[in-house]
Amino acid sequence: MRIFAAVVPPPEAYADLEEFVEPRRDVHSDLRWTPSHLWHVTLAFMGDVPAGLLDDVVDAVAAAAATHTPIPLRLSGAGTFPNPAEARVVWIDVRSDSPTGLPDLESLALGVRRACGRAGASPAGGAYRPHLTLARVRRPFEATQWLRVMDAYAGPSWSADEVTVFASHRGDGRGRPHYEAVAVCPLGASVSRG
Template sequence: MGTRLFAAVVPPADAVEHLDDFLEPRREAGEFRWTLAQQFHVTLAFLPDVAEHLVEEYVDRLADGLARTPVPVLRLGGPVAFPDAAGTRALAVAVLPESEGADVVLERMAGRARNAAVTVGTEVDGQRFRPHLTIARLRRPADTTSWVRLLETYTGPDWPVLEVAVIASHLGEGPGNRPRYETLAEIALGQ
């Protein structure tokens, strides 16, 4: 069994704190499994099973792919419900472009994170990239319309994406049987 890896944009502390403060008083409601604030991230590519010897090569390929990438400015705001508000399995906050072309840059970064996986010969989750930050998962699908409305009122501070993290996810090793995340590499943008 290899390593579960993902390449992600991790928001800075002030953006994490802002969203966490917004959610904190509301966390008692709902049958949700809340994402821990220290695990907030925006996934660019998910690699379910990477052979140990390919991890470093993946990081190198990704660094090559992200070289000369302009720094996009983003903010978190607005709702995303997967698959929809009527039968939600995961609730997320959308990622909004703040700088000119930031959405295109983010899309390109996700493409490069996936291409790097293909280049080194490992499997990558093929779902269409839809930038979001998951805040909660539901044990069974439920109607989250009221949460979607609430999240429509949320807008976080903007921040420049200075790096992409490559994170290993160790299932069931974190608090409350959650995954434990281990940052293996941080790749700077804007070189």
């Protein structure tokens, strides 16, 4: 089973970003836009996890989340992976309104990743780069112009006060994944299973 832990922006942050993105969806036809109901900020992604480990992973994420306080964030700016000259992914940046900045979110991600690893579900990926994926493309494209437009975005502030553990189910027949929330782990509190 594929599972991941993420921070999910609140509805008002979704609505604001959706309003900004909507008029731009048809401009570059090769972009495959992520539906807004799937938007999230991944903290840790675990590829193939045996179903029997799910409860252990949830407990580990809950324990890591309980050691952190809510983090003031905003979606603002943009970027691409791997780089603007050969972009395959277009994303919105995640910034912090905290006096300590993004280290709070990075510390949460590191704690969640380590906890998942100890639970037997080692996270995939390299260095952590907080972002919200907007679109993907099959063939790399030059995205500098896109970045100029998308980098103008500055969303409302919100407080990340929980980590959601999701099961990711492959494709709906058209290649789109389906995410199922299996637990919500409040920051500084105990877990609520979905």
